[in-house]
Each structure stands twice: as C-alpha cells, then as structure tokens.
Amino acid sequence: MSADGLVAVTGPTGNVGAEVVRQLQAAGARVRTLSRSPAEASALLGDGPEHVRFVFGDAATYPEALDGVEALFLMRPPQIADVARRIHPAIDAAGAAGVRRIAFLSLQGVERNPLVPHHRIERHLRAAGVPTTFLRPSFFMQNLSTTHREEIRLEDAIVVPAGRGRTSFVDARDVAEVAAKVLLEPGHEGRAYELTGREAPTYAEVADLLSEVLGRPVTYADPTPWAFWRDRRSRGTPMAFVLVMLGLYTVARLGLAGRTSPDLERLLGRPPTSLRAFVHDHAEAWRA
Ligand SMILES: NC(=O)c1ccc[n+]([C@@H]2O[C@H](COP(=O)([O-])OP(=O)(O)OC[C@H]3O[C@@H](n4cnc5c(N)ncnc54)[C@H](OP(=O)(O)O)[C@@H]3O)[C@@H](O)[C@H]2O)c1
Incomplete structure (x- = not known):
C-alpha cells in the first residue's frame, strides 16, 4: 500500500x-x-x-x-x-x-x-x-441491537430458535478494526482470519445479561423453528431473510456456532469486546 x-x-x-x-x-x-x-x-x-x-x-x-x-x-x-x-x-x-x-x-x-x-x-x-x-x-452482537431490537425493547424477550446452543458473538466494530488493519498493512494477503469473541454464551445467558444491565427481566423465548417463522413473518420480515435467519439459528441450535478463535486478539493486540461491554455501550437501544 x-x-x-x-x-x-x-x-x-x-x-x-x-x-x-x-x-x-x-x-x-x-x-x-x-x-x-x-x-x-x-x-x-x-x-x-x-x-x-x-x-x-x-x-x-x-x-x-x-x-x-x-x-x-x-x-x-x-x-x-x-x-x-x-x-x-x-x-x-x-x-x-x-x-x-x-x-x-x-x-x-x-x-x-x-x-x-x-x-x-x-x-x-x-x-x-x-x-x-x-x-x-461469527455472529454479530449488533444483531441484538438491530434485527432483534424491538422484541427486546417492547416485549422484554429474545425470540430466536437457537435452543441451548452457544454463540461466539463478535462485535462488528472489532471486525471493522481488523479489516482496516489488513487493508493498510502488508502481510495478510492469502490469509483467512476467524473473528470471534472470547466467550460463547447461550441465549438464556444473553437474556440474563440484558436483564442485569437494563434492570428489568428479559427472557429467552426459544421458539420452535416453525413458531419463529410465523413470528417473523407476522412482523413483516421478508421471507428470504427469515430463511437465512432460520439457517443461522439452526446452526447455533445444533451446537455449531460456539467455536472461539484467538485470531482477533492476536491481530488487534487486545481482547475482543465482551458481550457485557457491548450491552453497556448499546443499552439505550433497548430502553422501553
Ligand atoms: N450479521 C451477522 O451476524 C454476520 C456475521 C458474519 C458475517 N456477516 C456477513 O456480513 C455481511 C453484512 O455486513 P453488514 O452487517 O455490515 O451489512 P448491513 O449492515 O446489512 O449493510 C448492507 C450494506 O449493503 C449495501 N448494499 C445493499 N445493496 C447493495 C447493492 N445492490 N449495491 C451496493 N451496495 C449495496 C448497503 O449500502 P447502501 O445502502 O449505502 O448502498 C449497506 O451499507 C453479509 O455478507 C453477512 O453474511 C454477517
């Protein structure tokens, strides 16, 4: 460059x-x-x-x-x-x-x-x-403050069909920091980096964290895939996007979304943003 x-x-x-x-x-x-x-x-x-x-x-x-x-x-x-x-x-x-x-x-x-x-x-x-x-x-933390914002804000619930599967959420801001680094610095060509957080909570644990930070109970609804389909369609989410979401949450449900990697920490020289820090930073998004 x-x-x-x-x-x-x-x-x-x-x-x-x-x-x-x-x-x-x-x-x-x-x-x-x-x-x-x-x-x-x-x-x-x-x-x-x-x-x-x-x-x-x-x-x-x-x-x-x-x-x-x-x-x-x-x-x-x-x-x-x-x-x-x-x-x-x-x-x-x-x-x-x-x-x-x-x-x-x-x-x-x-x-x-x-x-x-x-x-x-x-x-x-x-x-x-x-x-x-x-x-x-891995899965962006931002999905909680965008796609799932309204159900958390207005219904105090996370409605995703991920069962008890774990998800190694990553903050999209950390992903962007890595992107800027590899665009400006030589030596990353031909490489693949797996970018995840350090922890991989279940959605029940995510709901507990939201409850603690927001100071009101937030529950994890854990709908069946079919109930999720009907719920999202009734909220007006386009069919193609609901199908993609179903695919992603099924991966989590099967226990395949919880893998963590040291790549992000190695590249940025600091730990990835924790879900707790993300929830604190975005708390206003879920205020009723
Ligand atoms: N969400 C997750 O958990 C997750 C996890 C891993 C990977 N990913 C991948 O990350 C990507 C999404 O990134 P993101 O969340 O940053 O995107 P995003 O917030 O959904 O934004 C989509 C962007 O696409 C642009 N766009 C849409 N249609 C376009 C078109 N026809 N031509 C040019 N630009 C167009 C829009 O820009 P303008 O409106 O300004 O044109 C917008 O900035 C996807 O490939 C997804 O699979 C997502």
Whole structure:
C-alpha cells in the first residue's frame, strides 16, 4: 500500500462498512465510499471521505467507483443471493482496474459450508488473482441491537430458535478494526482470519445479561423453528431473510456456532469486546 493509496469501502452505510471507514480515516488513509446512495453515505460519515455511487449488479457504476483504488473492502449485501451475476463481475472489474488488495467480509465456517454464498465468492476471489484476506466473523452482537431490537425493547424477550446452543458473538466494530488493519498493512494477503469473541454464551445467558444491565427481566423465548417463522413473518420480515435467519439459528441450535478463535486478539493486540461491554455501550437501544 503506498502512503497515499486510495482505499474503497463497499457497504459503507452498514454495520461493518461504516466502522471500516471511520477506522481507515482515523489511521489517516484516503477513503472512498461505494454506496448506492452517496448522499446517505455523506450524511452518515461526513465529507472527509469521497462518496461515489456503486451498485452491485450495475456494471455501469464500476469504472468510476474503482478508478485509482489500491485496496478494497468487499462485503456481500445480505439481500444479494445471486452472487455469480451481481458480485463476481464486480470482483473481476476490481482486478481489471488494478486493485492490489482486497479484504472480504466472509463468514465463520464458510470453508466447510458450500451452501452459503460467501463460499462461492471466496472461490471466485482465489481464481481472480487479486491478493485477498478472508475475514470470517461469527455472529454479530449488533444483531441484538438491530434485527432483534424491538422484541427486546417492547416485549422484554429474545425470540430466536437457537435452543441451548452457544454463540461466539463478535462485535462488528472489532471486525471493522481488523479489516482496516489488513487493508493498510502488508502481510495478510492469502490469509483467512476467524473473528470471534472470547466467550460463547447461550441465549438464556444473553437474556440474563440484558436483564442485569437494563434492570428489568428479559427472557429467552426459544421458539420452535416453525413458531419463529410465523413470528417473523407476522412482523413483516421478508421471507428470504427469515430463511437465512432460520439457517443461522439452526446452526447455533445444533451446537455449531460456539467455536472461539484467538485470531482477533492476536491481530488487534487486545481482547475482543465482551458481550457485557457491548450491552453497556448499546443499552439505550433497548430502553422501553
Ligand atoms: N450479521 C451477522 O451476524 C454476520 C456475521 C458474519 C458475517 N456477516 C456477513 O456480513 C455481511 C453484512 O455486513 P453488514 O452487517 O455490515 O451489512 P448491513 O449492515 O446489512 O449493510 C448492507 C450494506 O449493503 C449495501 N448494499 C445493499 N445493496 C447493495 C447493492 N445492490 N449495491 C451496493 N451496495 C449495496 C448497503 O449500502 P447502501 O445502502 O449505502 O448502498 C449497506 O451499507 C453479509 O455478507 C453477512 O453474511 C454477517
């Protein structure tokens, strides 16, 4: 990475991307956000970074967005399933534009799960030949303060079908800090990092923690997968997203989401943010 090399960030208005932009700026990097709505990116992140319109699946937006970019933070928007048509051509365009390094926001366990889209994207990235670092986070703590916020806030309940399975929650801000580091520092190309918290609580333990910090009882509802489906649909969650959630919570229910890794601590030189610290930081999100 040259001293004034340009770093571009996809998904800059999302959980991880917004924090990647902030971290890169704090490190003094030149940053360009690639958003469907540059105006929204500017409202959220200010005008320190440059904001350029970019739409996965609209190749006409690629040349201007990728021009002069040295390093790229690549994420797959959760709503994009057809990655061969909408993500892979963007990767090819990045290679053709001379991008020298990519950090890809993937998923824990992706190497063992060919069914998830991130698996195909990783394979495409390897074949595309741009040196890439694979970031494979576990479940984001932010799901509790976004997707599950209203049920906790208004119904004092966590409604997820994860049984007694453990989850090695990670703070998306920690993931972003790692992303900024591997984009700016040499030596991470070709590597894959599994990014998790240190602990892996059950959802019953998460509910206890929320009760303690918020000072009111929060329970873990533990619905069956079918009851979860009906509940989410009645809340208006799109069918495709409910299916993805069911897949993720079934992985947890089967006891396969609790694996912890030392990678994050090794890379950042400090322990990962604990769920307790996260809940304290975001307590206002769940105040009734
Ligand atoms: N949630 C978890 O627990 C978890 C755990 C591990 C991995 N992951 C992975 O992390 C990724 C999600 O990251 P996130 O939570 O930071 O995302 P997010 O908060 O859901 O944000 C999605 C971003 O995608 C952008 N976007 C949507 N459609 C687009 C399009 N057609 N073209 C260009 N940009 C588009 C949006 O930006 P604009 O609106 O500004 O365009 C937005 O910033 C997913 O791949 C997910 O599988 C999630």
